[in-house]
Amino acid sequence: MTTASTGVESSAAVTRTIEEPEIDKRSIESPYFGRFTCDVCGDDFALHRSLKVEERQFTDIETRETWPGLIVTACDRS
Numbered sequence: 001m002t003t004a005s006t007g008v009e010s011s012a013a014v015t016r017t018i019e020e021p022e023i024d025k026r027s028i029e030s031p032y033f034g035r036f037t038c039d040v041c042g043d044d045f046a047l048h049r050s051l052k053v054e055e056r057q058f059t060d061i062e063t064r065e066t067w068p069g070l071i072v073t074a075c076d077r078s
Contacts (some may be wrong), residue, residue: 012053
């Protein structure tokens with residue numbers, strides 16, 4: 001784990017590509033997923049066919065609460 005920001009640790013990044021079928025599936029399962037903004041082009045995730053992402057697990061150092069994080073490093077719209 002590395003420190004991501006004050007009071008938060010981050011696991012090592014796992015880089016992978018999310019293709020359109022997974023984007024659609026995750027958007028249906030969680031309406032918020034499709035509305036997330038791409039870090040590269042600024043469009044909603046739901047408008048993409050392909051996203052190259054870094055996935056990490058974040059942990060609050062004090063409470064040990066964890067949550068997933070996703071950072072877009074490349075997309076089909078840029």
